[in-house]
Amino acid sequence: MQINQYIDHTLLSPTATLDDIKRLCQEAIEYHFYAVCVPECYVSLARNYLTEYPIRVAATVGFPLGSMATITKITQAKNCITQGASEIDMVINIGFLKSGLDDKVEQEIASIKKAIGDHVLKVILEISYLSNNEKQRATTLAIKAGADFIKTSTGFGSNPVTPEDIILLKEFAGTDIQIKASGGIKDAKTAQLLIKAGASRIGTSAGVNIVT
Template sequence: MQLNQYIDHTLLKADATVENIKNLCTEAKKYDFFSVCVSSYFVALADSELMHTNVKVACVVGFPLGSMTTRVKVFEAKQCIDQGANEIDMVINIGLLKSGYHSIVEDEIRSIKKVIGDHTLKVIFENCYLTNEEKKIACKLSLNAGADFIKTSTGFGTGGATIEDVQLMKNEVGDYLKIKASGGIRDLDTAKKYIELGVSRIGTSSGVAIVTSNQ
């Protein structure tokens, strides 16, 4: 297991500075993480810092609430790709999902996937706000809309990834979609548990601590 290649090295705090982002990229290069995950403003900076490396740039869209209009999310996603992002982590419109407006949620995911083309789209559910039935519906909508990944959490809600949620998501999508576990994953044992469940990516701000404890 190449643990480092499961990790999206993440910094999404409101007070993240330019130097913080540069340091994030330096760590990602040192430990050969799969990607860094940053807010849209910092995509161009991260792309510049990671030029001529294998580390990808992932960017969040509609973060962290998901309640922006579809047009705004599509614009943000396209701008991020144009500035060098390889992957987009979008937050669904949680309120619309819970209102039963499933076709709107699906169409939004599809619209973002369309504008980013072959680039990877991860759909963030924010499971802490959803019932199990709503999580299953979100899985179906993401699959129908052509997403590449489904993702447990933003890390900014009332809860993060759980074993139970990842098992539920895996049962719903099988091998048709990949799964990213994110939120509250801070140590090696926890990361390994999720990987053993079948997740393809771990979103964490504790990537360095996780991989160095494995040495």
């Protein structure tokens, strides 16, 4: 297992500076990570830094709460793609899901997927806030809406992701959608267990620690 090629090397801190993002990109180059994941405002910086490398740029949309209007998320997603992102990590409207507004949740995901075309869409469920029934519904909605991944957490949720979380989501997802594990992943052993459980991508700010 070449674990570096599972990693979205991530920096989403509100205090992240230009130099911090450049350092993130340099680490991604040095350790051959699959992607970097950055806020919208740093997409063009990351893309320009990584121009000569096959490292993808993922950008967050509706982050971290998911409660923005759909049109706002669509505008964000389009801008991220224009600035050079090849993947979008969007947060679902958790309140709508909990209110039983499944059609609205699905329509929002589908609208963003339509807006970004062939680019990869990952749907952040923020599972620490969800019941098992809500996790299953959210997974089904993401599949129906044409998303490419479900993702466990923004990293701002209350609990770290576990292999058991991934096994459960895999039961709901089957082979219809991939799973990105994120939230509190700090070491290689945890990352390997999450991959074994069914994750095909790892989102972490500890990528260097994991591979070294």
